[in-house]
Amino acid sequence: QVQLQESGPGLVxxxxxxxxxxxxxxxxxxxxxxxxIRQTPGRGLEWIAYIYYTGTTNYNPSLxxxxxxxxxxxxxxxxxxxxxxxxxxxxxxFCARGTVVSSSWVPSFHSWxxxxxxxxxx
Amino acid sequence: xxxxxQSPSSLSASVGDRVTITCQASQNINYYLNWFQQKPGxxxxxxxxDASNLETxxxxxFSGSGSGTDFTFTISSLQPExxxxxxxxxxxxxxxxxxxxTKVEIK
Numbered sequence: 680q681v682q683l684q685e686s687g688p689g690l691v692x693x694x695x696x697x698x699x700x701x702x703x704x705x706x707x708x709x710x711x712x713x714x715x716i717r718q719t720p721g722r723g724l725e726w727i728a729y730i731y732y733t734g735t736t737n738y739n740p741s742l743x744x745x746x747x748x749x750x751x752x753x754x755x756x757x758x759x760x761x762x763x764x765x766x767x768x769x770x771x772x773f774c775a776r777g778t779v780v781s782s783s784w785v786p787s788f789h790s791w792x793x794x795x796x797x798x799x800x801x
Numbered sequence: 802x803x804x805x806x807q808s809p810s811s812l813s814a815s816v817g818d819r820v821t822i823t824c825q826a827s828q829n830i831n832y833y834l835n836w837f838q839q840k841p842g843x844x845x846x847x848x849x850x851d852a853s854n855l856e857t858x859x860x861x862x863f864s865g866s867g868s869g870t871d872f873t874f875t876i877s878s879l880q881p882e883x884x885x886x887x888x889x890x891x892x893x894x895x896x897x898x899x900x901x902x903t904k905v906e907i908k
Binding site: 716723724725726737739740741773780781783785786787788789791792793794 | 831832833835843844845846847850851856888890892893894895896897898899900901902
């Protein structure tokens with residue numbers, strides 16, 4: 680059974696770059712979509728981006744200008760970089776694995792990590 | 802973006818009660834809808850996909866129905882371990898979007 684584990688700094692200063700890594704164990708990177716999703720009490724759950732194992736990416740337009748998602752197949756991990764952060768980026772960040780489960784072209788993310796809290800503060 | 806409107810935002814029911822949560826999409830999403838359960842401090846867990854398909858290992862007291870814009874999630878007999886927040890989420894189009902959640906408590 681696949682397991683996903685987020686890691687990275689729990690505190691980031693305003694205007695700096697938030698960097699998180701998701702380590703994947705118990706399964707292959709190949710054949711799947713890999714995503715970042717965040718959650719705040721005020722805005723709820725917000726999808727950030729996903730990357731297919733081939734390297735194809737898709738970003739939420741609301742964050743696209745500040746986000747990069749990347750994949751390291753040799754290390755079976757993928758990463759998130761969010762630039763120019765503000766307090767509004769304070770959230771629990773989840774990584775997740777997805778597949779296309781039906782005739783929708785959009786993947787559905789069924790396996791999630793436990794999440795990591797990132798606070799943006801000076 | 803497709804807006805997902807979920808109601809109620811919270812509910813309190815007795816053990817054994819039937820619980821129903823609704824989710825309305827701002828446009829047709831066919832049947833491309835997940836229902837998640839999230840317990841405090843934990844990751845969301847998929848219970849239902851494609852609006853009505855039970856994820857493997859999920860108890861049969863959970864069910865989902867609907868298509869197009871209107872969807873329903875039901876717990877047929879509420880159990881103490883069902884205390885959690887439940888979310889709907891569409892995957893008809895990007896960006897993926899989620900409902901605001903329903904917090905379910907025991908009366």
